[in-house]
Amino acid sequence: MASALETTITLPFEPELIGEGSDCYNNVESCALYRMLPANARDYVRESPHLLEYLHILPVNTVGIPLFLSELKRDLKSIDNPNIIYPVSETTFIHIFPDPDDVRNWYIPIEPSFLHSVKEIMPVIEERLIDMIDALDEEPMTEEARINVLRNFIKQLVYIKQPGEVIDPSILAGGKARNIKDRVIKFLTTDIGAPAKPQSTSHPTLSDGRIILTSQEYKALEYLMIRDKIEMGTLKPFLSDRYIEDVTCGGVGPIFVEHKIFKGLKSVVGFQDSEELDNFVIKLAERIKRPLTYRNPIVDATLPDGSRINIVYGTEISKHGSNFTIRRVSEVPMSILQVIESGACDYMTAAYLWICLEYGMSMFVSGETASGKTTTLNALTTFLPPENKIVTIEDTPELMVPHRNWTREVAKAKGKGEGEGSEVTMFDLLKSALRQRPNQILVGEIRGVEGSVAFSAMQTGHPVMSTFHAASVEKLIQRLCGDPISIPKTYVDNLNLVIIQSAVKLPRGGTVRRMLSVNELVGYDPETEGFSFMAAFTWDPATDTFTFAGKGSSYLLENKIATMLGIPENRRAEIYDEIDKRAKILERLHKAGYTHFWDLFHMITKIKKRGLLAIEV
Numbered sequence: 001m002a003s004a005l006e007t008t009i010t011l012p013f014e015p016e017l018i019g020e021g022s023d024c025y026n027n028v029e030s031c032a033l034y035r036m037l038p039a040n041a042r043d044y045v046r047e048s049p050h051l052l053e054y055l056h057i058l059p060v061n062t063v064g065i066p067l068f069l070s071e072l073k074r075d076l077k078s079i080d081n082p083n084i085i086y087p088v089s090e091t092t093f094i095h096i097f098p099d100p101d102d103v104r105n106w107y108i109p110i111e112p113s114f115l116h117s118v119k120e121i122m123p124v125i126e127e128r129l130i131d132m133i134d135a136l137d138e139e140p141m142t143e144e145a146r147i148n149v150l151r152n153f154i155k156q157l158v159y160i161k162q163p164g165e166v167i168d169p170s171i172l173a174g175g176k177a178r179n180i181k182d183r184v185i186k187f188l189t190t191d192i193g194a195p196a197k198p199q200s201t202s203h204p205t206l207s208d209g210r211i212i213l214t215s216q217e218y219k220a221l222e223y224l225m226i227r228d229k230i231e232m233g234t235l236k237p238f239l240s241d242r243y244i245e246d247v248t249c250g251g252v253g254p255i256f257v258e259h260k261i262f263k264g265l266k267s268v269v270g271f272q273d274s275e276e277l278d279n280f281v282i283k284l285a286e287r288i289k290r291p292l293t294y295r296n297p298i299v300d301a302t303l304p305d306g307s308r309i310n311i312v313y314g315t316e317i318s319k320h321g322s323n324f325t326i327r328r329v330s331e332v333p334m335s336i337l338q339v340i341e342s343g344a345c346d347y348m349t350a351a352y353l354w355i356c357l358e359y360g361m362s363m364f365v366s367g368e369t370a371s372g373k374t375t376t377l378n379a380l381t382t383f384l385p386p387e388n389k390i391v392t393i394e395d396t397p398e399l400m401v402p403h404r405n406w407t408r409e410v411a412k413a414k415g416k417g418e419g420e421g422s423e424v425t426m427f428d429l430l431k432s433a434l435r436q437r438p439n440q441i442l443v444g445e446i447r448g449v450e451g452s453v454a455f456s457a458m459q460t461g462h463p464v465m466s467t468f469h470a471a472s473v474e475k476l477i478q479r480l481c482g483d484p485i486s487i488p489k490t491y492v493d494n495l496n497l498v499i500i501q502s503a504v505k506l507p508r509g510g511t512v513r514r515m516l517s518v519n520e521l522v523g524y525d526p527e528t529e530g531f532s533f534m535a536a537f538t539w540d541p542a543t544d545t546f547t548f549a550g551k552g553s554s555y556l557l558e559n560k561i562a563t564m565l566g567i568p569e570n571r572r573a574e575i576y577d578e579i580d581k582r583a584k585i586l587e588r589l590h591k592a593g594y595t596h597f598w599d600l601f602h603m604i605t606k607i608k609k610r611g612l613l614a615i616e617v
Helices: 030-037 037-048 049-057 074-078 121-132 142-157 169-176 182-190 213-230 232-241 274-285 336-341 347-360 373-383 426-433 450-459 472-481 489-494 555-566 568-591 597-609
Strands: 084-087 094-098 105-110 158-163 211-214 244-249 253-259 263-271 298-302 310-312 321-325 364-368 391-396 404-408 440-442 464-468 497-505 509-526 530-540 545-546
Touching: 030 364, 037 049, 049 213, 084 597, 094 213, 105 440, 121 142, 121 213, 142 158, 158 213, 169 497, 211 213, 213 232, 232 244, 232 274, 232 321, 263 274, 263 404, 274 373, 298 450, 321 472, 336 347, 336 373, 336 545, 336 568, 336 597, 347 364, 347 497, 347 509, 347 555, 347 568, 364 373, 373 464, 373 497, 373 597, 391 426, 404 426, 404 530, 426 440, 426 450, 450 489, 464 555, 472 489, 472 497, 489 509, 489 530, 509 555, 568 597
Parallel strands: 105 263, 158 211, 364 464, 364 497, 391 404, 391 440, 440 464
Antiparallel strands: 084 094, 094 105, 244 253, 244 321, 253 263, 298 310, 310 321, 497 509, 509 530, 530 545
């Protein structure tokens, strides 16, 4: 059995222990606190009694009863002291708890195991499970099968005591049931990361060896065993929360999260010392089959849900202790309409990019880290013709393409003990992609020698889309032409479009992501060794609006796309009418509710099939 991924939990408030006694959980209708809850909160409590237990220790007389929400809206960003609980799974909830003394509020995961003292019996259960697993005829291959096997084994090892059931006192010699007050005291005085002794348990045991647990204790045990042995341990609530963008542990102390609604938050989950943290990251690396060593103390990998993780091990290179960062990847990407909702661009900008990508323009989305480059690139894939063959090349899989003819390729690092030739680089994959006759090649990020192959692909007529780290067009060109990418200057104008994107602060406060500009690369002058480019769209920070600066003078629209379409020179201004038309189509689809990624792609496919995008010549 794999070791549990343990951490320490520190509550940001003094528990008030309101309404002690087990009757409250056996019959919630009799609970005074339950009757004070709004209707939707009562529904949650009936399904998850551990949530009511948490509310009983919460100082509601001071902070008030939290607001229960099934879904978080963007307008919650304006709340200064949020006191909100929302679900992230059937059994787990998150409490956003205010901290008036800090810019970061608290992030509190409420799990079935939160207040139940089952950690002390887990080693006993583990010992017995080893014998049961060894006796298995066939090893379960899928995660779902392993979970089912584990559940069945736990049921055989536990006796669930029903409310009001009286058991022979002789069986209870080893211990007695605890009320909520006892559990809270146990919770606050126990180091959660400390290993328990496997020899015995204070819980009562039947003569056949089964451990007697209450229904709540059993649910807590089952949850912990599955979470820690098969899933991602104490990271599970963070990875279940679709509103989280990043999970960061910079060393000893709390785990921090970047939240889509509440921005920077500090978690009650953290590490008390370097040894505890080192053990955690070692077990975490083993769980994802990328073990850490003193010789190889850095790991870049992908979690089972597709999220990217970076781990740095040891105090020699990380002075505050080992650290890790997880960049969450949504199962369903944001659509371009959701990007517009966030204010990153407007309908006209999206319509312009739509026609450019449809007619094979190569494009980079450029900006600093966490500026939303990959989100934008993903959203724009819905504009690629649905009949196209798409090849994506990444070192960590993040791109999600809606097209059925999609080849997804991921670079492979040389594994431990593998010989020469086992490594497959993005450079190798890009060269291979050119033989697959794609209509578009998407590269997760251009940052090395694969850049020269990407520009060679553009020269041979293969449109390329990628992300890039540069804060301006000038810096982008400098990086392309310098080491290690080293693109010849005469190749650079094969790139048609550069979106410069950034996380910016608005005058009224708050950090947002915006397309600062959409730029057309026009050409290279060998005499002056200079590049000419023009901004088709620019963002005005004062009004938070976008200006179509290239209207009437767009090089790509008039000299490339209009020429492809056979539009006579004296009628090329009509191409701008097409931008207006597509902007209105996007606006109508938005108002009609086709905002989700897949829904929008299917509607754009139908619109194209009906000939509504055809440009009359």
